[in-house]
Amino acid sequence: MTTVSSALAPLxxxxxxxxxxxxxxxxxxxxxxxxxxxAAEPVMQAIRTLAVRGAPAIGIAAAYGIVLxxxxxxxxxxxxxxxxxxxxxxRPTAVNLFWAIExxxxxxxxxxxxxxxxxxxxxxxxxxxxxxxxxxxxADIGRHGAPLLPDRGGVLTHCNAGALATGGIGTALGVIRTxxxxxxxxxxxxxxxxxxxxxxxxxxxxxxxxGIAATLMCDNMAGHxxxxxxxxxxxxxxxxIARNGDSANKIGTYTVAVLCAHHGIPFYIAAPxxxxxxxxxxxxxIPIEERGAEEVTDPQGVRFAASGTAVFNPAFDVAPxxxxxxxxxxEGVARPPFSADLAAMVDRARARLDRRG
Numbered sequence: 484m485t486t487v488s489s490a491l492a493p494l495x496x497x498x499x500x501x502x503x504x505x506x507x508x509x510x511x512x513x514x515x516x517x518x519x520x521x522a523a524e525p526v527m528q529a530i531r532t533l534a535v536r537g538a539p540a541i542g543i544a545a546a547y548g549i550v551l552x553x554x555x556x557x558x559x560x561x562x563x564x565x566x567x568x569x570x571x572x573x574r575p576t577a578v579n580l581f582w583a584i585e586x587x588x589x590x591x592x593x594x595x596x597x598x599x600x601x602x603x604x605x606x607x608x609x610x611x612x613x614x615x616x617x618x619x620x621x622a623d624i625g626r627h628g629a630p631l632l633p634d635r636g637g638v639l640t641h642c643n644a645g646a647l648a649t650g651g652i653g654t655a656l657g658v659i660r661t662x663x664x665x666x667x668x669x670x671x672x673x674x675x676x677x678x679x680x681x682x683x684x685x686x687x688x689x690x691x692x693x694g695i696a697a698t699l700m701c702d703n704m705a706g707h708x709x710x711x712x713x714x715x716x717x718x719x720x721x722x723x724i725a726r727n728g729d730s731a732n733k734i735g736t737y738t739v740a741v742l743c744a745h746h747g748i749p750f751y752i753a754a755p756x757x758x759x760x761x762x763x764x765x766x767x768x769i770p771i772e773e774r775g776a777e778e779v780t781d782p783q784g785v786r787f788a789a790s791g792t793a794v795f796n797p798a799f800d801v802a803p804x805x806x807x808x809x810x811x812x813x814e815g816v817a818r819p820p821f822s823a824d825l826a827a828m829v830d831r832a833r834a835r836l837d838r839r840g
Contacts, residue, residue, distance in 0.1 A: 485625055485657070485664045488692055490515075491646035493540050496547055496611065501554065503547040507534045508647060512688040523552030523566055530573040530580075533679065537648020538722045538758055539617045542583030545570040546610035549587045550603075559602055563591045575770045576731055576799050577722040582757040583613050586836075612839065614650045620755040621651030623813035625661030628718065628753055631809065631816070632658065635668035636715035639705060639743075642676045642733035643685035644720025644753065654753040655718045656689060658811060663695055671697040672714055674705055676733060678778045678796065702735050709746040717743050718811075719802075721754040728804030728821030729766030730754075740802040749808035756812050756832040759825050766801035774798050 495504040503526055507516040518534060520526045526548030529535045535544045549566040556562030567584045574580060590609035594602040632638055638659055645656030652660050663669055671690055676682035683699055690697035700708065708714055717739055721730040730736075730752045743750040763769055776794035780787060788794075810817040810824075814831050817824035 485622065485652050485660050487646045487652050487660070487689070491689060491692060493535055493537070493647050494543055494547070494614070494650070496614070498607070501551065501607070503544065503551065505529050505535050505544065506647070508536060508685060509534055511647075511684055520548070521551065522555060523548045523569070526551065527570060527573050530570075536681070537643065538577035538579040538720070539620075539649040539654070539755060540647070541574065541577050542579035542757065543610070543614045543617060543650050545573070545580055546583045546587050546613045549584070550607050550610050553591070553606060554603055559591070559599055560595070563588065563606075574772060576772045577758075578760045579722075579755070579757045586613060616836070617650035617755065617757075619651070620757075620813040621649050621653055621657045624654050624753050624755065624811050625652060625657035627813070627816055628658030628751065628811035629662035629665055629667070631716070631749070631751060631811070632662045632667060632669065632718070633715045637670045637672050637708070637713045639672045639674070639708070639714045639717040639739065639748075640686060641674040641682065641702075641717075641719045641736050641739050643681040643689070645686060645689045647685050647689060648720065653689075654720045654755070654811075656686065658718050658751075658753050659695070660693065663693075669696070671695055672705070672708055673697055673699045674735065674739070675699060675701045676735060677702055678782055680782070681733065702738070705739060706742045709742055709748060714748060716749050716751065718751040718753055721752050721758050722799060723763065723769050724752065724754060724759045724810060724825065725763040725765045725769060726759075726761050726822050726825065727765045728807055728810060728817070728819065728825065729769070730802045730804075730807065730810070731766065731769045731771070731799045732802065734797055734800050736802050737800040740806040744806045750802070750806055751809050751811055752802070752807055753811040756814060756829050759812070759829050761826060761829055766803065769799075769801060771800070772798040
């Protein structure tokens with residue numbers, strides 16, 4: 484199985500205390516700073532402020548945060564309900580967050596009537612199961628996605644969908660890592676990903692750590708690189724996938740999808756089935772988070788724009804299903820039209836989790 488350095492794992496659960504250690508991704512790559520969270524509120528704050536980010540990692544962090552919150556209370560059911568509601572309010576777009584919260588809620592409800600220590604143990608076990616399941620999902624996504632990439636050539640990726648964003652080797656970067664491990668001669672083209680530079684700060688950091696050949700470029704250079712023939716495929720992650728295949732990902736993904744379509748380059752989404760929202764019919768119904776103006780006017784704390792400048796700062800946009808060649812999940816590759824494949828994959832994943840308990 485393809486592996487990555489433990490230094491790239493964004494979350495560490497310390498059971499004896501208990502505590503959740505969070506790698507503060509806002510400081511990378513310049514500094515390695517760990518937040519030591521023994522209560523729920525610091526975990527919520529880490530999610531809100533992007534100290535932990537990436538849809539799968541957010542879900543895992545929330546699961547462990549719920550454990551911390553319920554342990555510190557005295558009324559198990561009321562505390563669980565409160566923690567679920569508070570974590571659900573941290574960020575709106577990544578559906579993995581709500582998927583993980585629901586799993587924690589169900590795990591708590593199943594233990595009704597049992598002694599409190601047993602209920603707390605079951606809740607912690609569910610959080611650990613969510614983390615372990617994501618690691619396996621990443622491996623399976625890599626296995627299904629790697630054959631789609633060329634044997635040699637350039638692969639474009641946007642934002643960071645790697646180990647830092649998940650519980651395993653990553654989704655989009657998991658596909659790339661697995662392809663390289665198979666012997667494919669790939670060169671990764673990394674969009675800088677404005678305004679928070681997740682590509683420059685995080686994806687380039689991961690590729691350097693693994694010794695995978697990569698080139699960093701500003702977001703507005705991708706079209707030129709495609710025109711020059713340096714890119715043969717694109718693969719990105721997702722934060723929410725609608726039933727019809729429309730996929731929300733970091734802002735700028737729509738641009739990448741349009742450019743790939745114009746140049747005849749296959750554009751793939753890589754994400755676990757927990758990212759699929761079958762209740763959401765299409766991309767127009769995906770809630771798009773808008774973040775503070777200072778991320779654009781004062782990147783990295785340095786003032787770039789004139790005082791009083793109006794700012795538009797959506798954190799995500801939506802790649803239309805019509806521009807997506809395939810959606811790579813742990814259950815296989817969904818193909819257009821996506822609705823039937825995605826529904827079947829979600830059903831299989833649910834059955835697998837139900838068998839596991």
